[in-house]
Amino acid sequence: MARRRRSGHKSGRGKSKAPLILGIVALVILGMVGGRMLSSRESSSAGVDKNFRISDYRKSASKLAGNRYRLEAKVEGVMSRRNDRLVVVSIPGNPKDERLPILVEEGAGGNVNLSRGKTYIFNVECRNGYDLNGDAINGVLVTRSIENKL
Amino acid sequence: MLSVLACGVSWAQMPSSFDASGRSAQSESGVQQGDAGSGQPAGPQLFGMELPLLDPSTDTMTYNGSKIDVGNNAVVRARFEKYLNQKPDESAQSKVYRSQINKILKETQRYVRGGKAPGSQVLVNIGRTLYDIADYPGDGGQAAALASAIVSALDAQRANYARDKESEALDKEIEDLVKKTNSLQNQNTQKGSGAGAGAIKPAAQKGGSSTFRSNEFRIAHNTSKIAENKGLKVKNDATNAANLLATKTAYQSMMVSFLAQRRYDHALIASRIYRHVFRDGDTKLNLKEDSDLNKTFEGIGGLPPTVAVLDQAASNARREVDQNMEAVHSLLAQNKLSEATQHLIEAVAVGEYMQSVTTFSEENRRRIAEFWSLRKKALTTMNHRDYGQLEEIANRMKSLDADFDDSLLRSYCAGRKRESDLHVRNAMKAMQAGDETKFNEEIRLAGEVWPLNPNLDAGAKKLEEFDNMDPLKDDFRDLYSRKQYRTIYDERDKFKVVAIDKELEKQYMETIEFVASIDAMLVQLGELSRQDRMLGACMAYEKMIEFRNKDARYADDLKFNQALNEYRAQAHDFVQALVDAEECDKKREFGSALSCYHHALCLYPASRLAEEGVRRVSELILDGEYDGGIPAKAEGPAGGTGGAGGAAD
Numbered sequence: 001m002a003r004r005r006r007s008g009h010k011s012g013r014g015k016s017k018a019p020l021i022l023g024i025v026a027l028v029i030l031g032m033v034g035g036r037m038l039s040s041r042e043s044s045s046a047g048v049d050k051n052f053r054i055s056d057y058r059k060s061a062s063k064l065a066g067n068r069y070r071l072e073a074k075v076e077g078v079m080s081r082r083n084d085r086l087v088v089v090s091i092p093g094n095p096k097d098e099r100l101p102i103l104v105e106e107g108a109g110g111n112v113n114l115s116r117g118k119t120y121i122f123n124v125e126c127r128n129g130y131d132l133n134g135d136a137i138n139g140v141l142v143t144r145s146i147e148n149k150l
Numbered sequence: 151m152l153s154v155l156a157c158g159v160s161w162a163q164m165p166s167s168f169d170a171s172g173r174s175a176q177s178e179s180g181v182q183q184g185d186a187g188s189g190q191p192a193g194p195q196l197f198g199m200e201l202p203l204l205d206p207s208t209d210t211m212t213y214n215g216s217k218i219d220v221g222n223n224a225v226v227r228a229r230f231e232k233y234l235n236q237k238p239d240e241s242a243q244s245k246v247y248r249s250q251i252n253k254i255l256k257e258t259q260r261y262v263r264g265g266k267a268p269g270s271q272v273l274v275n276i277g278r279t280l281y282d283i284a285d286y287p288g289d290g291g292q293a294a295a296l297a298s299a300i301v302s303a304l305d306a307q308r309a310n311y312a313r314d315k316e317s318e319a320l321d322k323e324i325e326d327l328v329k330k331t332n333s334l335q336n337q338n339t340q341k342g343s344g345a346g347a348g349a350i351k352p353a354a355q356k357g358g359s360s361t362f363r364s365n366e367f368r369i370a371h372n373t374s375k376i377a378e379n380k381g382l383k384v385k386n387d388a389t390n391a392a393n394l395l396a397t398k399t400a401y402q403s404m405m406v407s408f409l410a411q412r413r414y415d416h417a418l419i420a421s422r423i424y425r426h427v428f429r430d431g432d433t434k435l436n437l438k439e440d441s442d443l444n445k446t447f448e449g450i451g452g453l454p455p456t457v458a459v460l461d462q463a464a465s466n467a468r469r470e471v472d473q474n475m476e477a478v479h480s481l482l483a484q485n486k487l488s489e490a491t492q493h494l495i496e497a498v499a500v501g502e503y504m505q506s507v508t509t510f511s512e513e514n515r516r517r518i519a520e521f522w523s524l525r526k527k528a529l530t531t532m533n534h535r536d537y538g539q540l541e542e543i544a545n546r547m548k549s550l551d552a553d554f555d556d557s558l559l560r561s562y563c564a565g566r567k568r569e570s571d572l573h574v575r576n577a578m579k580a581m582q583a584g585d586e587t588k589f590n591e592e593i594r595l596a597g598e599v600w601p602l603n604p605n606l607d608a609g610a611k612k613l614e615e616f617d618n619m620d621p622l623k624d625d626f627r628d629l630y631s632r633k634q635y636r637t638i639y640d641e642r643d644k645f646k647v648v649a650i651d652k653e654l655e656k657q658y659m660e661t662i663e664f665v666a667s668i669d670a671m672l673v674q675l676g677e678l679s680r681q682d683r684m685l686g687a688c689m690a691y692e693k694m695i696e697f698r699n700k701d702a703r704y705a706d707d708l709k710f711n712q713a714l715n716e717y718r719a720q721a722h723d724f725v726q727a728l729v730d731a732e733e734c735d736k737k738r739e740f741g742s743a744l745s746c747y748h749h750a751l752c753l754y755p756a757s758r759l760a761e762e763g764v765r766r767v768s769e770l771i772l773d774g775e776y777d778g779g780i781p782a783k784a785e786g787p788a789g790g791t792g793g794a795g796g797a798a799d
Binding site: 054057058059060061062079081084086088096097098099100101103105127128129130131132135136137138139140141142 | 730734737738739740741742744745746748749752753768769770771772773774775776777
């Protein structure tokens with residue numbers, strides 16, 4: 001910019017509009033670059049279901065079966081069984097003393113290394129299942145994928 | 151008098167089986183076994199029970215076949231108590247009296263040692279001195295009696311002396327008369343024959359001259375006079391002998407009387423001057439043979455009793471008393487009251503009028519009097535069978551004298567108490583068995599052994615309860631069957647009697663302990679909830695739920711339920727989270743249930759119910775399959791998995 005500013009002095013009066021144009025162009029370019037950067041930063045949180053209420057899930061998880069959610073959540077605790085993990089998270093916008101359990105089956109986490117206290121984007125689906133005896137288990141949030149929150 | 155002397159001697163040898171030290175002096179064990187082996191009960195019995203009664207005739211107390219001698223007879227006790235309550239005689243008059251007595255004793259001692267024999271004047275002076283001090287009340291007129299005896303003896307001696315002089319004059323007169331008579335007879339013989347003497351002529355016998363006849367008359371007169379004088383002389387001798395014997399007897403009686411009355415100083419003075427008053431050298435005591443007194447003073451080997459024996463007895467008694475008093479002072483200095491009392495009893499019994507005894511200080515008398523009164527009280531209390539008080543007296547005596555041997559009293563009390571308590575226990579057993587007759591009998595026996603046994607009151611109360619027990623049993627059974635434990639607890643005193651019944655005892659005790667434990671728990675939880683209202687309420691609620699889950703009886707207690715409701719209201723969010731978790735659990739919405747349990751944990755991090763729910767439901771979720779397949783049994787929501795064990799209601 002400094003070079004562009006210096007070239008403006010050499011053009012004289014006819015050239016006096018050139019810095020203005022260059023400045024406008026530069027501003028436009030900077031705006032585009034900044035916007036791109038901003039848009040890329042927002043892309044990891046984009047589509048997050050900010051209106052998800054844990055209390056609603058507690059009341060009737062069965063009714064949510066089949067629904068998918070993209071949740072930004074902070075890991076409060078992890079319980080492992082073989083390669084499966086049951087993660088307990090808190091979600092911004094909910095009371096701080098409410099927790100949501102999310103099942104992370106083997107491979108669902110990809111390369112994301114879940115650590116307690118960190119925030120991730122969980123793509124989950126509310127599913128029904130069954131236990132070893134074949135009895136139903138209703139409304140468990142199962143992870144489809146996890147993203148690191150940038 | 152003999153009995154008095156015997157009494158005095160017996161005091162000197164006084165046995166003291168149950169002495170002031172609380173043990174027998176006759177036997178070191180403190181107890182004499184009475185009638186051992188005879189098979190006969192040793193003491194008086196009443197209702198089949200041996201009574202620890204005091205026998206005043208022997209001053210012994212009989213208990214359990216053993217005789218415990220109370221030590222002193224009543225006379226000694228009375229005199230000893232009189233002595234303890236008197237003040238020491240420290241008046242000026244008493245000092246003069248003691249000084250004069252000591253002076254006389256010292257003076258007479260010289261004559262015993264073989265010094266110059268005292269003349270009559272010395273003896274008279276002793277008598278005068280004794281007369282002078284006879285006014286002293288503590289002397290009891292003994293000095294005057296001794297003075298009189300001395301003077302009487304001297305007067306008798308003087309009278310005898312006068313008679314002796316008269317006899318001598320008669321002897322001389324007889325001698326003169328004999329001479330004159332012989333001379334007259336010679337004259338008559340010479341006038342009648344002129345031949346050798348002794349030859350009387352018949353002429354002179356038949357007619358003779360007037361001289362001859364005159365001589366004959368004079369000879370006859372002289373002969374008569376001689377016979378008369380001889381008769382007088384014999385009479386004088388007999389009078390002297392009788393007079394001397396009577397005087398000696400009176401004097402000796404007085405000496406023995408002094409000894410019997412424990413007036414050893416007077417006895418010593420009298421015996422020491424005896425051989426100077428009666429100078430005939432005869433010191434044998436004129437005692438009637440086979441009399442007690444004669445036996446008492448009979449010398450070793452059956453030799454006749456003499457004044458010296460009496461002197462020796464008085465000296466020994468004095469020495470004994472003085473040694474006892476020295477021991478008393480020494481023991482008092484060591485605070486050994488029981489032994490000091492024992493020695494003082496002996497000293498007073500033997501030598502009540504001795505100077506060392508009469509001047510014993512008032513303070514020391516008070517100390518011993520206190521201990522003595524406790525000893526008397528112990529005997530009385532033992533006789534009344536008040537063993538509680540007897541133990542207190544033993545404690546008091548022990549506190550006054552650490553060396554006091556109270557083992558006899560204590561073991562006696564303990565034995566009798568145990569015996570009485572055993573009867574009470576048997577009575578209680580009889581009550582439990584419903585045997586009223588045996589109950590009455592055992593209570594009666596317990597009362598006889600120990601009338602003031604405090605357990606007897608309990609027995610009487612039990613008897614009253616016994617009568618009212620049947621309706622109470624019915625009430626108790628009714629309340630227990632309706633699980634009205636709190637009502638039973640509130641009226642536990644009324645229902646206590648049903649515990650006598652073995653069948654109901656366990657139920658009663660369990661009920662009381664259970665309700666009491668609820669109350670104790672509620673108090674404790676109340677304290678904790680006051681410290682932190684929110685967490686305390688959560689904790690109290692959870693604890694009460696745990697108790698209720700363990701024992702269904704808690705749910706029947708009104709107070710427990712009231713408290714539970716209060717804590718439920720205070721910990722509403724926590725309780726609601728648990729309730730929601732349980733409902734979700736039942737609907738097998740484990741994700742929701744787990745969320746609820748976590749919510750409860752956030753509200754009360756120490757919650758064991760929530761912790762357990764989290765663990766259990768998490769495992770269920772992890773064990774499940776969520777691949778979209780439909781298992782054979784997966785036909786919608788099924789029944790619950792048991793939830794959190796009835797955590798919430």
